[in-house]
Amino acid sequence: MATEWTVRDITRAMLPVLLALTLVELGSGLVLGSFESQLYRYPTLLALVPVTIGTAGNLGSILAARLSTAFHLGTLSFDPTDEELAGNAVATVALSVTIFPVVGVGAWLLTSLVGGTALSVWTVLTVSLASGVVLAVLAVAVTLAATYAAYRFELDPDDVVIPLVTNSCDVLGVVVLFASVQIFV
Amino acid sequence: MTIRDAAVEAYREALPALVASLVGGLIAGVVLTGMRAELREVPGLLVLVPALLATRGNVYGSLGARIATALHQGLIEPSVTAGDRRLRAAAAAALGNGLLASAFAAVAAFLVLTALGSSVAPVGVLVGIAVLAGLLSGLVLVAVVITVVFAGYRRGRNPDTLVGPIVTTTGDVFGVLFLLVAVRTVLAVVEVL
Numbered sequence: 001m002a003t004e005w006t007v008r009d010i011t012r013a014m015l016p017v018l019l020a021l022t023l024v025e026l027g028s029g030l031v032l033g034s035f036e037s038q039l040y041r042y043p044t045l046l047a048l049v050p051v052t053i054g055t056a057g058n059l060g061s062i063l064a065a066r067l068s069t070a071f072h073l074g075t076l077s078f079d080p081t082d083e084e085l086a087g088n089a090v091a092t093v094a095l096s097v098t099i100f101p102v103v104g105v106g107a108w109l110l111t112s113l114v115g116g117t118a119l120s121v122w123t124v125l126t127v128s129l130a131s132g133v134v135l136a137v138l139a140v141a142v143t144l145a146a147t148y149a150a151y152r153f154e155l156d157p158d159d160v161v162i163p164l165v166t167n168s169c170d171v172l173g174v175v176v177l178f179a180s181v182q183i184f185v
Numbered sequence: 186m187t188i189r190d191a192a193v194e195a196y197r198e199a200l201p202a203l204v205a206s207l208v209g210g211l212i213a214g215v216v217l218t219g220m221r222a223e224l225r226e227v228p229g230l231l232v233l234v235p236a237l238l239a240t241r242g243n244v245y246g247s248l249g250a251r252i253a254t255a256l257h258q259g260l261i262e263p264s265v266t267a268g269d270r271r272l273r274a275a276a277a278a279a280l281g282n283g284l285l286a287s288a289f290a291a292v293a294a295f296l297v298l299t300a301l302g303s304s305v306a307p308v309g310v311l312v313g314i315a316v317l318a319g320l321l322s323g324l325v326l327v328a329v330v331i332t333v334v335f336a337g338y339r340r341g342r343n344p345d346t347l348v349g350p351i352v353t354t355t356g357d358v359f360g361v362l363f364l365l366v367a368v369r370t371v372l373a374v375v376e377v378l
Contacts, residue, residue, distance in 0.1 A: 010275060032232060083187060
C-alpha cells in the first residue's frame with residue numbers, strides 16, 4: 001500500500017480502522033467491567049488480564065503473519081491436508097500449552113510477592129491453561145477465516161488480517177478468561 | 186515438508202517473541218493490580234483499559250511496520266540525525282492518531298456506560314486520563330520503535346520480526362505504567378479544582 005508520508009494521508013488511511021477497532025476493544029472492556037468485583041477481590045485474576053489478552057493477540061498475529069507470507073509466496077492452499085496450514089495450526093496450540101502455564105504461575109508468583117493472593121496456585125494455573133487452550137483454537141479459527149476472506153476478496157492479508165485478528169483475539173481473550181473464571185473460581 | 190516439520194519450525198520461530206511479550210504482560214498485570222484503588226475511584230476506567238492498551242499496539246505497531254517497509258525499500262535512512270521529514274510526519278501522525286483514538290475510547294466508554302445505567306466517572310476525567318496516558322506512552326513508544334528498528338536494521342536483523350514483540354511488550358508495560366501516572370495526576374488536579 002503506497003500511502004504518501006504526510007500526517008494527513010497516514011491519518012486518512014489509519015484513523016477509520018483505528019476507531020472501529022477501538023469500539024471492538026470497548027466490547028472487551030465491557031466484559032471486563034462485568035466481573036470487576038471478582039477482579040478486585042482476587043488481584044491475581046486482574047494480573048492475568050493484560051498477559052492473557054496480549055498472548056492471545058500475539059498467537060493470532062504470528063499465525064496470521066506466517067500464513068500471509070506463505071500466501072504471498074504462493075505456498076499456501078486452503079485445504080485441511082495442507083502441511084503449512086496444519087503445521088501452523090498445531091504449532092499455535094502447542095505454543096499455548098507451553099506459554100499459558102507460565103502465564104498462570106508467573107501471575108500467581110508476582111502477585112504473591114507484592115502481597116495478596118487469595119487463590120491457590122492450582123486454581124490460577126487451571127484458569128490460565130484452560131483459557132489458553134480454548135484461545136489457541138479460537139485464534140486458529142479466526143485467523144483462517146480472516147485469511148481466507150482476504151484471499152477471496154483479493155485484499156492484501158498484511159493490511160487487513162493482522163489488525164483484525166489481533167483485536168478480535170483481545171476481545172476473545174477477555175471473554176474466555178471471564179468464562180474460565182466463572183467455571184474454576 | 187511434513188506437518189510435523191512445519192509445526193516444529195513455526196513453534197521455534199514464535200516462542201522467543203511470545204516469551205518476551207509474556208514478561209511485559211506480567212509486569213503490566215502486576216502494575217494493574219497495584220492500581221485497584223484508582224480503578225475503584227474512577228468507575229469506567231477498567232472498561233477503558235483494553236482499548237487503551239490495544240491502541241498502543243495498533244498505532245505504534247503500524248508505525249514500526251511502516252518504517253520497516255520504508256527501510257527495505259530504501260525510502261529512509263536508518264538514522265535519526267538525518268532529521269528525515271517523512272519520518273517526522275509518520276511519528277507525528279502516529280502520536281496524533283493515538284491521542285484521537287484514546288479520547289474517542291474515553292467518550293465512547295462514557296456514553297455506553299451511561300446508557301447502560303452503570304456508574305461512571307465524569308467524561309472530562311476519563312478523557313483527561315486517556316489523553317495524558319496516551320501522550321506519555323506515545324512519546325516513549327515512538328522513541329523505542331524508531332531506535333530499535335534502526336538499530337536492528339543496522340545490525341542486519343529483519344525489522345519486520347522485531348516490531349511486533351517490541352511494541353506489544355513495551356506497549357503493555359508503559360501503557361499501564363503511564364495509565365497509573367495519568368490517573369494520579371488527573372485525580373490530583375481534580376482535587377485542587
